[in-house]
Amino acid sequence: MAKIILHFIVLAVLFFGTWLLLGSIDYLKYFRVEELTKEAEHNLQELILNELQKGGGELDSDTVYSFVNGIKKRLCTANGIEDSSITLHILVRNEVNAIALPDRHLIVYTGMIRYCKSPEELSGVIAHEIGHIEHGHIMKRLRKEVGLSMLAALAGGEANGEIARETARLLSSTAFDRKLESEADASAVHMMAKAGIDPEAFADVIFRLSQEKNDVPKHFEWINTHPNSHDRCAEILRLRREEAYINRPIADSAAWANYKKIVRGIPVSLK
Amino acid sequence: MPLQSSRSTGFGILRKGCSVPLREFSYTPDEYETEKASNSYLMSLVVIMVGLPLPIVNVIASAIFFLSNRKSARFVRWHCTQTLLAQGFTLPVNAAGLYWTLGIIFDRTAVSNNYIAYILTIILFNLVEFIATIYAAVQTRKGKHIVWWFFGPLTETLVKT
Numbered sequence: 001m002a003k004i005i006l007h008f009i010v011l012a013v014l015f016f017g018t019w020l021l022l023g024s025i026d027y028l029k030y031f032r033v034e035e036l037t038k039e040a041e042h043n044l045q046e047l048i049l050n051e052l053q054k055g056g057g058e059l060d061s062d063t064v065y066s067f068v069n070g071i072k073k074r075l076c077t078a079n080g081i082e083d084s085s086i087t088l089h090i091l092v093r094n095e096v097n098a099i100a101l102p103d104r105h106l107i108v109y110t111g112m113i114r115y116c117k118s119p120e121e122l123s124g125v126i127a128h129e130i131g132h133i134e135h136g137h138i139m140k141r142l143r144k145e146v147g148l149s150m151l152a153a154l155a156g157g158e159a160n161g162e163i164a165r166e167t168a169r170l171l172s173s174t175a176f177d178r179k180l181e182s183e184a185d186a187s188a189v190h191m192m193a194k195a196g197i198d199p200e201a202f203a204d205v206i207f208r209l210s211q212e213k214n215d216v217p218k219h220f221e222w223i224n225t226h227p228n229s230h231d232r233c234a235e236i237l238r239l240r241r242e243e244a245y246i247n248r249p250i251a252d253s254a255a256w257a258n259y260k261k262i263v264r265g266i267p268v269s270l271k
Numbered sequence: 272m273p274l275q276s277s278r279s280t281g282f283g284i285l286r287k288g289c290s291v292p293l294r295e296f297s298y299t300p301d302e303y304e305t306e307k308a309s310n311s312y313l314m315s316l317v318v319i320m321v322g323l324p325l326p327i328v329n330v331i332a333s334a335i336f337f338l339s340n341r342k343s344a345r346f347v348r349w350h351c352t353q354t355l356l357a358q359g360f361t362l363p364v365n366a367a368g369l370y371w372t373l374g375i376i377f378d379r380t381a382v383s384n385n386y387i388a389y390i391l392t393i394i395l396f397n398l399v400e401f402i403a404t405i406y407a408a409v410q411t412r413k414g415k416h417i418v419w420w421f422f423g424p425l426t427e428t429l430v431k432t
Contacts, residue, residue: 004428007421018395023388
């Protein structure tokens with residue numbers, strides 16, 4: 001019996017030793033997997049952004065851009081994320097929507113800025129999208145729903161415009177699955193708390209959107225793509241209770257009102 | 272599977288001049304027995320194409336062959352058992368590889384150096400088992416007794432009479 005045990009140990013050592021030995025080789029670097037993935041993600045991002053920009057160009061206001069980018073920076077800095085690694089775009093569109101794109105690009109529609117009652121609410125939406133980016137949800141979802149071969153064709157520039165449009169539509173108007181949404185929500189609550197922003201504002205915007213979407217569903221893309229709003233609000237408030245934070249306002253209500261005016265195209269004299 | 276070395280453990284002696292260590296069985300099996308014993312190895316090879324993506328198929332095939340021969344001569348039972356044990360060992364190893372691969376396909380996890388190393392390891396082990404199985408099938412057909420490393424002694428404790 002001792003001999004059998006000894007043989008088994010030798011066999012196990014041989015197996016795990018081989019695995020360990022082969023594991024010391026950096027295959028991903030050798031096959032340039034990471035490099036190629038980044039390149040493909042970058043190409044995809046450009047393609048999808050181009051499609052989305054056809055529906056509305058970038059907002060021509062450095063003031064608003066700096067302000068929204070400041071919110072993103074505050075969230076990133078407080079959570080150990082390199083702020084410059086996430087690129088913000090503000091597109092002039094009426095839909096209440098925000099979208100995370102491949103290659104760490106984040107899109108906020110002016111419709112969303114106009115809809116939010118406070119910069120804290122907007123920060124909740126941005127934190128949620130950063131959550132998707134940080135968890136790598138975008139490529140996961142595209143791989144699942146568009147398929148690897150189609151993605152490769154898109155990234156390599158071999159697919160036609162119709163497929164690019166479909167992919168852009170998928171990202172902007174359909175949901176991540178429930179698990180991914182919950183993950184992004186939990187990240188948003190944590191990020192907001194660490195940045196000294198009350199996560200309740202995030203629950204507020206979700207709740208309000210879910211209440212109003214039935215009236216004008218066409219414009220409330222963001223909540224249409226994020227189902228089970230009541231459950232989500234309850235979960236966000238539960239997670240909020242677990243966080244310790246000191247609330248520091250992002251901007252006063254007068255400044256926020258001015259930013260919203262700029263977004264609406266109303267001339268504003270800023271102090 | 273590595274073939275076992277030659278020291279005596281009640282099975283007999285190492286055949287002189289043989290490059291791979293072989294042992295003699297306690298009796299000389301007849302034609303019918305060597306054919307059946309050889310088939311037990313072939314059975315695991317026949318289903319290997321199906322068994323690679325679904326490792327359980329190999330074990331089921333070997334188990335069916337084992338059960339259908341449980342009242343056969345000792346030589347046949349002995350080799351059926353050795354095949355079944357070897358399949359039983361590779362099942363969890365291959366199943367883990369399959370589970371890991373499905374996780375990557377369905378995006379639960381990403382391709383990593385560890386994953387590639389694991390797949391290469393199981394390919395290597397399956398290849399060794401494949402070659403050992405072909406060798407054992409040929410040799411048992413000739414009436415030679417092949418004792419695999421670990422599985423041989425384990426089989427010996429299970430197939431007493």
